[in-house]
Amino acid sequence: MAITAADVKNLREMTGAGMMDCKKALTETDGDFDAAVEFLRKKGLATAEKKAGRIAAEGIVSTVISDDAKTATIIEVNSETDFVAKNEVFQTYVAGLAKQINNGSYADLDAFLADKSEIDPSATVTEHHKAMVAKIGENLTIRRFEKVTGDVVVSYIHMGGKIGVLVEAECDQPSDAIKEAMKNIAMQIAAMNPSYVKREEISDAELAKEKEIIVDSSLADPASLPKPILSAVFDEALAKELLSAEDKATLEEKRNDKYLFNFLTDAGIQSFRDVAAGHKAEYLENKIFAGLVEGRFSKHLKEICLVDQTYVKAEDKESVKQYVEKVAKDNGCAFSIKKFVRFETGEGLEKKNEDFAAEVAAQMNK
Numbered sequence: 352m353a354i355t356a357a358d359v360k361n362l363r364e365m366t367g368a369g370m371m372d373c374k375k376a377l378t379e380t381d382g383d384f385d386a387a388v389e390f391l392r393k394k395g396l397a398t399a400e401k402k403a404g405r406i407a408a409e410g411i412v413s414t415v416i417s418d419d420a421k422t423a424t425i426i427e428v429n430s431e432t433d434f435v436a437k438n439e440v441f442q443t444y445v446a447g448l449a450k451q452i453n454n455g456s457y458a459d460l461d462a463f464l465a466d467k468s469e470i471d472p473s474a475t476v477t478e479h480h481k482a483m484v485a486k487i488g489e490n491l492t493i494r495r496f497e498k499v500t501g502d503v504v505v506s507y508i509h510m511g512g513k514i515g516v517l518v519e520a521e522c523d524q525p526s527d528a529i530k531e532a533m534k535n536i537a538m539q540i541a542a543m544n545p546s547y548v549k550r551e552e553i554s555d556a557e558l559a560k561e562k563e564i565i566v567d568s569s570l571a572d573p574a575s576l577p578k579p580i581l582s583a584v585f586d587e588a589l590a591k592e593l594l595s596a597e598d599k600a601t602l603e604e605k606r607n608d609k610y611l612f613n614f615l616t617d618a619g620i621q622s623f624r625d626v627a628a629g630h631k632a633e634y635l636e637n638k639i640f641a642g643l644v645e646g647r648f649s650k651h652l653k654e655i656c657l658v659d660q661t662y663v664k665a666e667d668k669e670s671v672k673q674y675v676e677k678v679a680k681d682n683g684c685a686f687s688i689k690k691f692v693r694f695e696t697g698e699g700l701e702k703k704n705e706d707f708a709a710e711v712a713a714q715m716n717k
């Protein structure tokens with residue numbers, strides 16, 4: 352009998368097996384669904400590993416710290432649904448993975464997956480993971496981990512495992528007060544998401560790239576250009592007849608109106624952007640424009656560098672750097688933040704909105 356896309360779709364949803372495997376099973380069994388399910392099971396295709404095609408964008412971040420607070424591990428394991436992420440069995444499993452990594456020494460994720468599982472010594476981490484997928488009933492992905500070692504390390508978990516942070520510090524006299532301060536900084540990192548500890552960590556190439564972005568974005572926002580430059584942009588756009596009659600009339604009527612750009616068309620604003628971009632080298636020599644760029648660049652660095660950020664719990668707008676220095680002085684010790692790691696569940700992943708019928712039809716037509 353003829354095998355339709357709908358038949359393959361139904362078998363896939365029943366078994367979790369791959370589409371082409373489902374098509375083959377139905378072909379081999381002449382469209383008998385019960386026989387096709389048995390065929391897949393005998394072939395080992397209706398098992399947990401066939402769930403791997405599903406997008407796992409939920410899950411949790413978990414951390415573990417050694418008893419001496421000198422070594423810590425952070426791990427992200429993804430699931431398909433938030434419901435599973437809140438499941439105690441899943442959370443215990445993830446915590447066990449973090450513990451094994453913290454106790455061991457793994458060059459990368461592949462080395463960890465190939466090692467014997469401490470949770471089930473009779474299997475590798477990968478084999479035990481497949482068993483957990485079958486038990487829980489969803490695709491699970493051990494996505495990433497990082498291990499940190501230093502004088503003192505603390506961790507912070509936010510929103511029940513949606514965000515996890517490790518903070519490593521250099522400190523000659525680690526104490527509960529120092530750990531409390533580090534916990535506060537970990538909360539800052541969770542909330543403000545910096546990219547670096549300090550500016551010195553940013554390479555010259557990255558700094559140049561960031562400044563170039565600031566320059567280009569400034570030229571692309573003509574409304575924020577210094578008035579002398581903006582006036583020259585207006586004049587050039589008019590002289591070259593780049594504006595529509597509508598935008599030309601608007602500019603003539605509202606040239607000095609601070610809300611001018613609210614009345615211009617998108618095409619008109621783009622004309623001003625094009626004019627400004629054509630004078631990029633010239634404007635960089637202009638002290639007013641250069642000052643605008645430097646101001647925005649400095650503000651950007653304060654946002655991406657942890658120690659330059661305003662400490663969120665401070666009442667007097669002190670920076671994180673000033674807070675750390677105050678803690679060091681109050682506790683009579685050398686104390687500085689060396690490194691942090693921040694994982695946010697599912698960052699960079701996209702949930703897949705599957706149209707199974709369309710997907711099956713596309714595959715069968717190949």
